[in-house]
Amino acid sequence: MRQLVITSGKGGTGKTTVTAGFLALAWRAVSADADVDAPNLHLLLHPKVLEEKGFKGAKTVVKDPELCTECGKCEEHCRFQAIQNLTPDPFRCEGCGVCAYVCPVGALKLEEVETGRSIVSRTKYGPFSHARLYIGAEASGKLVTEVRKNAEKLGESEKLIIIDGAPGIGCPVIASLSGTDLTLIVAEPSVSGLHDLERVLGVARHFGVDALVCINKYDLCPEMTGEIAHYCLRENIDLIGKIPFDPAVLDVMEQERSVESLLQTEAGKVIEKVWDNVISRLFPDGRETL
Template sequence: MKELVILSGKGGTGKTSITASFARLAERPVIADCDVDAADLHLVIPPTIRERHIFMSGHQAVVMEEVCCNCGVCLPECRFGAIMEPAPEAGHDTFWIDPTACEGCGVCLETCPMDVIEFPERRCGEWMISDTACGPMVHARLGVAAENSGKLVTTVRQQARRIAEEAAHPLILVDGPPGIGCPVIASITGATDVLLVTEPTLSGAHDLERVLALTRHFGIPAAVCVNKWDINPEITEHIEALAHKSGARVVGRVRYDPSVTRAQIQERAVVDTDCPSADDIRAIWKELALQ
């Protein structure tokens, strides 16, 4: 079983559109949307949700205001400024904790002389298993101001791998998050292949260098494609030379094509339309030779 992770150094390079097209071209794939901070693969591959699960991670301190003595011992101990002074006009007659500022460190729990602070698990979002026209999809939604996106990414990948193993699916397609941070590391650890989607700009070249360094660090074979290559052919050639120098394989180019936006509006993958860039994506898929 192979696992292809589609990444980019920044958002908006076209990786979700390419992932959706690959899902249409692949034979019996399992699809995983690991861009949990801003999941959008479901907008191009409409899912029918059959399982929905709460994602709990970390803890959050909560003051039991009905028994708090208002001593304020906890206030100077919180380095994140999450403990707020009484605000009767907002319904808080005692010290209380701002849930968006609390980091779940537990120092207030240890310092409270009255033991009136609870420390429940924090609900950070949800993850789902859905059916699509391309195959099963595992996707998730991180809550507003929630953290632990790397852990949620790991959950999504674990579920996708479980489904693939149980039903003998030959390929997992992962729409990864942008950048090089924790969610990206959680997306590529243990993957067999990575496709890096970039665009012909100076920032695109810089971001590509960072992601290539990350894939080299983890020893994962990387391929590179340039989206909208024809808006700046000179930088496209520079990026491809950079990829070759870094040991990555250049697998193709995708031309600038306004029809891609129309396909997204219609909730269709690019390769399901007759737009010119569809042929470019098919050529890249053939060059990857994953099946």
């Protein structure tokens, strides 16, 4: 089983659109949405939910008001201003447990809380593992790991897992990259796009993940496209495609038409070429394996 993850240093570069295109081209692969903070892939795949589970990803303090004597020691010792007027604030609580320790009557307890939900679904293109992080929750890296684990379970007898990666370079993106075979970085031709490409490439190299680059909406800024191409050359990374800005893609999305009709657009045709390149890198012995 091989694992491909589509990443981008920043959000909004077209990562999810490319992922969906790949899923339609692969026809049968397991898919996973590792962008648990702002998941979007399900909007294109129209999944049928098979199983949904609460995910306990963090500890937070819970108060038993019956026991509280209002001594105020918790408030005095909390370094995060997470207890105000003797009431714990779950958004601010870091789960350190100091308040529970200083409470003389045991009215405060550290408890594991649900920070999101992990979901397993079926789609036209194969099984799909995804999740949703609750608003204001933390520790999304752990939920990403859960999504990956579910995908691996679903994909035991499959050849390929395609993961829509988390944006950025922090904990969630590390959790979505580590242990995969190849990453396709979708870059945007802008100053910040190049900067973010450099950083995500650093993470990929650190984890020994082979990387390819494609530029989305390349014609919106030919100068920066040129700079990114230069950068790839210098870094010895293959730039395998330049996808044009194509309003037809937006139309497909707005009208919620199928992913197949996305592939009929000009941009879709380039996505198909990019896919061929990705597949020959993932399966050098030939694509009949798929």
